[in-house]
Amino acid sequence: MKKISLLILSLVPLMASASNDVTQLEGSFKVGPAIILIFILSLFILVGILFRAKDTTDYYAAGRGISRVGSGMAIASNWMSAASFLGMAALMYGTGYHGLSYVVGWTGGYVLLLILMAGQIRRYGKYTAADFIGDRYYSKTLRTIGAVIAILISIAYAVGQFGGIGLMFKWVMGIEYNLAVIIGGSVVLAYTLISGMLGVTKNMQIQYVIIISSFLIPLFLLTYKFDYFWLLPQIGYGSAVQDIVEGIQISDKSGLMNTLGHHFAIVPSPEYAMPWAPSSGQTFFQWMAIAFSLMIGTAGLPHVIQRFYVVPKARDARWSVVWGLFFICLLYWSAPVYSALGTILSAHPEVGKLSPDAIVVYTAQLGGINPLIVGLLAAGGVSAAFSTTSGLLVAGSSAFAHDLYVKVINPLARPKTQMKVARLGTLLMAVIITVIAMVDLALIAQLVAIAFSMAGCTIFPLFLLGIWWSGSNRAGAKAGLIVGGIVTLISLTYLVGARAGWVLPYSEFITYYLGAWYFAWIGAPLAIAANIIVSKLTPETPLEIRKFLIEKVHS
Amino acid sequence: METEDHKISFFKPTTQQALKNRNLIIKLFIAWAVAIFGFQVLLKILEKPVPEEALITFSSAWENIESGEAGHSDFRAAARSMIQVMGKLTIQPDHYAALKDGTGWALSKVYPEDELSELQQDVVYLSELREQITSLRDAEYLQTKELIISKAAPALNIGEGTLLAQLLAIGLDENLQVLAEENRAKIPQVMSLYLTHNRSFLTDTIFLGFPFHYFYTAVFLLVFFIGLCWIYCYRTDKLHAKLNFLEQVD
DSSP states (O other): OHHHHHHHHHHHHHHHHHGGGTTSSSSSOOHHHHHHHHHHHHHHHHHHHHTOOOSHHHHHHGGGOOOHHHHHHHHHHHHOOHIIIIIHHHHHSSOHHHHHHHHHHHHHHHHHHIIIIIHHHHHHTOSSHHHHHHHHTTOHHHHHHHHHHHHHHHHHHHHHHHHHHHHHHHHHHOOOHHHHHHHHHHHHHHHHHHHHHHHHHHHHHHHHHHHHHHHHHHHHHHHHHTTSOTTSHHHHTHHHHHHHHHOBOTTTTTTOBOTTSOBSOBOOOGGGTSTTOGGGTOOHHHHHHHHHHHHHHHTTOHHHHGGGGSSSSHHHHHHHHHHHHHHHHHHHHHHHHHHHHHHHHTOSGGGOOOOGGGHHHHHHHHTTOOHHHHHHHHHHHHHHHHHHHHHHHHHHHHIIIIIIIIIIIOTTOOHHHHHHHHHHHHHHHHHHHHHHHTSOOSOHHHHHHHHHHHHHHHHHHHHHHHHHBTTOOHHHHHHHHHHHHHHHHHHHHHHHHHHHTOOOTTHHHHHHHTOTTTTHHHHHHHHHHHHHHHHHHSOOOOHHHHHHIIIIIOO | OBOTTOOBBTTSOOSHHHHHHHHHHHHHHHHHHIIIIIHHHHHHHHOEEEEOHHHHHHHHHHHHHHHTOOOHHHHHHHHHHHHHHHTOTTOOHHHHHHHHHHHHHHHHHHSOGGGHHHHHHHHHHHHHHHHHOSOTTOHHHHHHHHHHHHHHHHHTTOOTTSHHHHHHHHOOOSSTTOOOHHHHHHHHHHHHHHHEEEEOHHHHSEETTEEHHHHIIIIIHHHHHHHHHHHHHHHHHHHHHHTTOOOOOO
8 A cells, every 4th residue: 555655646746747738638648647547547457456356246246245335336437427527518518408308318227127027036046138038938049049149239339438438548648549449458458357347346436536536527627617517517607508598708708719729618508408400400300219228228138137136135236226326326417417518618610510429538738737636537437438438348258158158059068168268258248349439430438338228129128017917928028129129120230321321211210209219219129129029929938937036036 | 908818008097006007198198299399399489589688789780882882991891701700610611702702892892902912922821821721820820910910900899809800810812803703693592591599588588698599408307307217116116115016036
């Protein structure tokens, strides 16, 4: 500890001298932020090593030694990804109200998750989503498909995270984006392989504190500096929103400027706050579809569901959701502050088009916040991406090793072999994610939203009906998966097609109604309907499964 | 929820505990759905497209311009409105270019003809400087901007120390006297797109500094979600205690 303190003290002058260099928005190596980033990542790895997984039970479920508040923090940390930390403000940057559909979707889903699933999932007592699907629907094939879906969802979700890590590494190191993705991806891979889930869970509690602190400290400074109610910026920024709507004249806030020398002023911009503004290109339908898809996706994400197995009993699983949601909301109340202040600070056309995904950091930079604190903010963004990515890689590798390898390929595999396969799965996933992240498909939060819609169309119906209706059987589950899968496939084909310049039929209609960020609005209800209809027409669920549901899950 | 033949259905509970749990879930679900989607539907029902003041001014001025009856005040009003839209963060590059073209052209109609070429040279020089400078605080760049403001802003009745003047300095096309036909047709549509907004009393009421609907969605709903979760956990605990329902620990 003493050595660490000495190390920090010796770095302070170096960081202070570096602070003057960080005046440009992009392009140069930023020593202070780099040191802060390295320090925080080293801390994570240290904690990961100290609490590393000893066996497969530890690896998958962290020994179930986590308290409700601790588990809530882990849920929040696991959840607060680059999409929350960086992407949320990006979506609201310029057109605030449309972005709120993501805020509502990503928080409202927890209510569904709690009242419909959390306790029951814990009581069912399965390690992974595929485990549940295979067991509940008494099918090895469905278990395999469930595992593959879990891996695909984890990959889709992690692509956005790697994008966020790449953006922050690019900003700190002043290097090219693709190289930044490779470096950042390698670090997160090493960390996950070293620590496993026990390390991850312990780390998540530390990460939560770092993430939320790094996000809030600049907010207090920014609102204080620009003369808004800084004691509670999450409320104080209301005046900033109204200022954007009505416009700020130079004389209103005379003397306040951004770091590029522009006045803290903006022309009247009601499109920022007014619902589905015509100039935003976003509609009422899209707002509703995004919110709905994200909510049901939340209740179907494998790495979120898996967290409920970590707590000792169902009651803890329920209360951990309350705590988790509270910790998550601390960030979600705050993200719109960055977008509002960022909108004003970058309003002058001379600032040019900023990458929305980095607007959190740019806002702090343009606001003239001390570069070391901006560095802390960037490190927080990386931490957010790290905490989620490691959880995703664990969930994905669990599906690979536990659900595919042990349950399907080699049931006699020894724990050591199983562990090796889990790590191989992690490595494979990381490589795939890195490659996809290099293709700039969409904003971080939109990439993550794809994973939510995939989960909403496939896993959510299986869990919902599997828990609450014993009549849902194997044939129904397969039918639901086929329908949900087809909707997913159509939407993603049109997304990739649009980027690749393919000419596809009914392109305008399908990209609007089956948009990649919200296709679950129709995919999930169709999958549920298919499951119910086919279940009704085919032999009922075996007695032992029905008994298990009654005795173990609902009694 | 279970029956004698071991069937479970959420909608057909058969035990006291299952019945109460189902009722609680339904109540919370309805509250959740109404709070989220009900409010947005209400917002949609009540909304009306409302133009900004700048659009009303612009439309009147542009009508006169198109009919050939425009006076200097019409060109000035149209230019000021266009500059305001050019200052919007969300403006698309092609829309910005069209308005830039229109603003320069409107200015040329009210600017002394013999001094126009000099102003045009300043605009071209500023554009060249912009390509060369490494900092927006470059002294020569700032001086040139101030020079353009001092010449052009008074012609459009814009105060020199205002935001519009700042936007004007960088918002003039290099060819001031010509307005492309394509842009001439596009400008009214662009103005209408950026200056019309969906509003109602829910968006115009201010609450804790916010437009009310914004506060409701960005702040209140999140508090409400936590409240719903808390109520569910609390009521479930009470119900389990009342029915002596013990949960197994694996």
